[in-house]
Amino acid sequence: MTALVALVPVLPLLAAFAPLAGLRARGLGLAIAATGVGALACAIAVAVDVGRHGAYEAFAGFLYVDALSTFFTITIALVVTLAGVGSIAYLRTEERRHELDLLQVRLYTIFFALFAGLMLASLETGNLGLLWVLIEASTLASAVLVGLEAKARSLEAAWKYIIISSFGVTMALVATLFLYYAATPLVLLSPNQRLTWPALFAHAHLLEHDSLRLAFLLAVIGYGTKVGLAPMHTWLPDAHSEAPSPASAMLSAALLNTGMYAIIRFQAIALPELGRYTNRVLLVFGFASILIGALFMVRRGNFKRLFAYSSVEHMGIISVALGFGGVLGVYGALLHTLNHAIGKCVLFLTSGELVQRWRTRETREVSGALTAAPLVGGVLLLGSLAIVGSPPFGLFLSEFTIIRAGFRGSSLLAFLLLALLVIAFIAFMRGTAGMATGEQHPVDDETTASVSAASAIPLVAGLAALLLLGLWIPSGLNDLILHSIGAIR
């Protein structure tokens, strides 16, 4: 079992050694994708085992996998797989056009692998200190990806990203220290156990009140910077728009969720002692994010920024769902995490196709995608419909669940959420519908060539998965989410 659990992060890390084999863009892309598939398979195997035998712990809690971690591991591994397959097409095109030299392609592979592996590893540790270390390390790896194209703009975005998230994550370190300090009354535990999630969770009601409150607030602010909760979201649109598109997909669909995972863990520890206070904090940050996300989506401009603000909005929705709380709220939050991850991954990969064809990131310079490239345009349109939460896609179901959870508590907040979702819907569709429809802009002769298999597979597979999740939740997934809720209550 230890080997299987360890394989999940180790497999993607192996791709970091692929450049040593002297592979070029195509081979390197294939290596990333293949290790992603392997990680996904292992993650599912681990989930099945955890579902049968319960949480698995080894090395004094440094390795700890329960249902919640397996749920997030599967989500992230899925994103890594989709983005990995997308990387094949991205790297080949950029190499053919000499936009990236061989060194940059190799750096991309190494840091993509590190990014993926460290994120998956962070989900499999029960030690909150190690969780911090791994999340910070994955941030650093992703910052290199953001600055990879080494233009002034991408370096600037990377700088902004690294300095803001380092600041934020340092706050999360302070939170971890205060949590450790809050555990001082637990004199029977060893110092190591006082930092280990299962032990802390089991004794949550004994934690020292003031330190715990400080720890929780700082954790929401610190990890919230990673999640992109407003007002700590300012790095997010820049980093997402300047990163290579598969890396944007990883940032939006995987990195943000890793931050949210950390917040969920902290909330579970803080809940018995602080009670409704934790929910109120998450509601405030959640609504602020939805508001900021929806308002900035109204601006037309760079479409990758549009998608990025949509991520801010969706992270806000997840945070609000956690704030509503209860089984229904958490269920909605987790389901929404999975749906949003797939949907945003598809959209960012589509944006990569658009950028490579039109060579622009401006919304108004792209039009007629449906006629120019029916597959890309179609996925753009359907993916946008999915991400704004229209039926029959999965996000409709999860947003519906969240709103239902809201009505159980305060219907005022539920109505507010509904109103904001409508604004977001209009703002987002106004941007992307214009890109998909309309007159076809003159584009380069070479770029109108049909979509390669490597870029088509993740788009179609992701969209199909979203459709499936909108119509039917597999019983295995249902059990997994229910077990995850069980693990944190």
Add this chain to the structure above:
Amino acid sequence: MTRLVAQIESLSAASSSGVLLDLSAVVMLLCAFACLGSKLFDRYVTYYAIQSIVLAFAAAVVGHALGQPDLWVLAVATLLIKGIAIPLATRRFLLDRLELHRDVAISTGLSTSLILGAALTTFAFLAIRPATLPHALVASAVVPISTAIILLGGLCMVVRRHTIAQLIGWLILENGVFLGAITLTATFPFIVEAGVFLDLVAAVLIMITFVSGLANRLATASAPELRGLRD
């Protein structure tokens, strides 16, 4: 475990280790203020180096008082990496190569930043009273001071717009966190502290690469020029 608690309590009283720890914390706070009140890049780095060396000393004091060998390791690592390697690297790869001397990209005047810094320090002392800390485990002044250093580092990052000044601001903030860590949670698992340290080193390496990359792209890396991405 009870032995350890007793040892930690020995730090809180007016024992010589407690006094030394308090003294180091005050010197570190002064370094943060000195950095805030300076305009020369060279000085920023010097003050950061002094602060790190004092931090290493503080870690050694706590390690000695509690008989924790891993804190000694941490002290040596702090001295070598934060006190010597990072300042040297910053000087060689950034200041000398980019020929940076005076920081002109400061959004508030020096006196204003100092007053803001004083206000933040007061706030830190008001917010983190020893009473909020249960069991009075630590030298009482250290935790508010480390909070103040964290806030001052953050202030440096906010009022300075030059990338190197922001980098130093973050490093000062990190020093504040470490000072808090060695006193508040002296028994923190070593493997985690080592990981935190590794992350710091990696972060500094990447940041230095970015700053020099940015400086190559733009004539100067000062943030008024970083206006490409705005909303």
